[in-house]
Amino acid sequence: MTITIFLIDSQYTRMSHLIEIENLSAAFPDKEVLHHISLNIREGRKTALVGESGSGKTVLAQGIMRVNPAVSFSGRLKFGGRDLLALPERELRKLRGREIGMVFQEPMTALNPVMRVGAQIAEVLTLHLGLNKKAAWARAVALLAETGIHQPEEKASAYPFQLSGGQRQRAMIAMAVAAEPKLLIADEPTTALDVAVQAQILDLLARLQAEKNMTLLYISHDLNLVRRFADDVAVMRCGEVVERGETAAVFANPQHEYTRMLLNAGTVRQVVPPTDDAATVLEAEQISVAVKESAGLFRKRDKVLLEPADFDLKAGETLGVIGESGSGKTTLAKALMRLMKSEGRLKISGEDWQPHMRREIQMVFQDPFGAFNPRMNVLDIVSEGLRVHEPHLGREAVTARVIEVLRQVGLPEDALYRYPHAFSGGQRQRLAIARAVIVRPKILVLDEPTSALDVQWQQQILALLADLQRQYGLSLIVISHDLAVIRALSHRVMVLKDGRVVERGSAEEVFAKPKSDYTKKLLLHAAT
Template sequence: MTTPLLEVDELCVDFALPHGTVSAVKHVSYRIEAGETLALVGESGSGKSVSSTAAMGLLPDLARTRGAIRFEGEDLLAATPKRLRRLRGNDIAMIFQEPMTSLNPLHRIGRQIAEVLERHRGLKGRAARERVRELLEQVGIPEPERRLDSYPRELSGGQRQRVMIAMALACEPKLLIADEPTTALDVTVQAQILALLKDLQQRYGMAILFITHDLGIVRHFADRVCVMRQGELVESGETRALFDAPRHDYTRMLIDAEPRGRKTPVTEDAPMLLEAHGVRVRFPLKKRLFRPSTYFEAVRGIELAIRRGQTVGIVGESGSGKSTLGRALLRLLDSRGDIRFEDTALGGLDSAAMRPLRSRMQVVFQDPFGSLSPRMTVGEIVGEGLRVHAPELTARERDARVQEALGEVALDPAMRRRYPHEFSGGQRQRIAIARALVLKPEFLLLDEPTSALDRSVQATVIELLRDLQRRHGLTYLFISHDLAVVRALADTVLVMKQGEVVEQGDTQALFEAPREAYTRELMRAAFLDAQTA
């Protein structure tokens, strides 16, 4: 047998923590041949990223490894730090999940990519700049010469991910490790990034270790699949064979974890809860002393009506104005146009006048970890709104309401004395929902509440939201770029592009027969898995 490009042999990774040792990876073995794509899949916490980080020699000091990771026959676990630095970026490169945190916000794009070329290839000055320009062009960055001098904040999410790919490919590595490279991206951008990776793989002849929790991507991207659960490898095989006949119950659960079911529509005579006419939001681009300021119009004349008990879904790519519209409807942003909540016109209300309505209109944000204070216990987080909106409650009554809210989202009330970092992503999202529910609202703005979650966790959160809506008659405005989730939750859908609604209608009718080319493009990208199955 020929020597594989990468061979992981009985790898074990343990973390020595103050309260004991945690085994993150347990006797995992797999191999990748030159030019092959191997997908490593599983839920968060399954050990996928830890095993790949071990291959790069990037584990923290508290990690202890056993077994072997061989690259072209050389054991990386036994390699010196100097040897690993020569391999990293040159023969083995990595793309991380979140490009905004992986790129230095203080340095221009061109400089960050050129640093790799200087370290490994000795290129400097004009030669390095020309090579960087070529790389940006190869990964599809528009106007590459101009973008050399851009900062990460000036690029979209998809463009930042392309920059990360350009940086990883600068030295034409033999192995590319892609750790959840498309998780935070819109479906159309996701499809573009996957097509780009395939094209570059064929051009350079490199192997790809693709780490993801999204089996829809894996189905049409990988040659072989390894399934991990709780640090162990539970199943592996060729992609088509594994999807057609999965042997392990866990693999079947992952494959079947797509959002399912449809919401029962509300009746046409249900009372109107929120209406908006001609809503516009603009942001200043440049303020000038003696000349008119210039503005960017993020939302352009939106019309919207939501009945009690209804779920309206808003979909579209990043930058389409979805979240801006949602915040404008709740008067979290200044806007023009007419917005009414029941019989109350919100347009002229300042923050003090809006306060009595806040308890009836609540928000659940996209990132449950970023929106929960790490310095407060879960009980304090959930109960914080009660201190503002129900000051008449005693401490005992407030604690009882907190426990009730946690029970509503299927969390043990005894957990209320813990901190957010002690919970999984799905549990943190339930805490965020409990924080909104504790005030007994009528209307919930759900802004990408499932985008950062595993498919299996997504399914449980979706079912939770359906159940809460049935029990409490809640009304939802659900913002997402995940069309499969929107189809499972929404009565009607608005499709937004560049601040405007390009199509809207009944969910089932719109998904079965979209009229607009943009909507069809979103559908193709979102359900490519179903089309190619």
């Protein structure tokens, strides 16, 4: 094991490297994605890996776990002195979960859809720690509670699809830390979480890391979180590490121009007020959602997910919807899309909603990978709406429209014949936007549209949405836990808590003078 001596406050402190990466390259069958990376991760530290979407952060993290057989590696990748690239699969299986845990970026695809959440966490405890079934279940419930999930006993008995995006992410964190691994890799662990729960999760990770002397590799595009959370930072671009060092030093005096660009990037308000004579394109009257849940043997009861809500939307207007994870934001979006059973009246351009109007209102889902058919390539995914709503278009015209919209969202033409698994999380989110806007709807519902994007692409996507709004009079409903995104795009804001609207008003009023204590709390967390 390599030992390096660092001078801190005029005292020598011995610190060992848990991860030693030497001249590491990685490639898919048709493309090299990591280029001769050398990087050491110090034991007992919180190291952040930052960089734009597609820079290779997740490929590097998954390389440590050796979970993607489609990627071939060369060089050395040592964990505790053992070269992971040389270990047989049987030895790697012993490491995964027990010595190395991972929080994946997209929990819906990482969780088993046919196993209850608690059973998946308990399985880790049974396999690696030898706990019996009862003890493992009790510990699984306790871990869910530690990650900030309300009613952990109920959520432990639920399936992944019954949890919100933020709740699924917290369940993934509980599973990853269950066996108290030496190394925890957290790939965008707070992506789908509101600011209050972000703070809870980072506090939880920091506490576990300190108590267990765990080493943490934290992948994020949120530089504010990295600044507050990480001890060390490495900056990646185009498959290379362009800068590394202690976080405070790098943020105070960045040496590489790309690092300086990331630190200087910010969210700019993109709002252009709708015209005075703008038509009302959406009217929602008493929209509510309730589902049946078990209340004992052979008994069911109604559980309200969304209390009756009223609002409207004009052409060229943006409504921002904010609230903590599980507050009903995605439920509202699915009710508006008629993707789940709901009560109330919905009008589009003055007419009661009918199935043939689906082209007029399109949605960008929170988990784009789960919304794509993994057997369809990009051309088929993005053009699917065109084939349904404009069947007269020939293949050449359809391909040209797809290329145009890919360029708009910042993806290259050579993406046409690739499949969803070949893209990063941020790239898949851009594909989801492309699929929605290609049919030129009147209303676009966006559920966390920038959550997986770095600051550079976040700003470009916001500018794209604002430009589409100006060109086509597009109306937007933007659901986000990122208050900077809501502030940048929204004309009006609606705040949800526990399925109920607790505040609404113009964006300027809500952000400057919030009325409800809950809104004040959200804004306070965002500012700290």
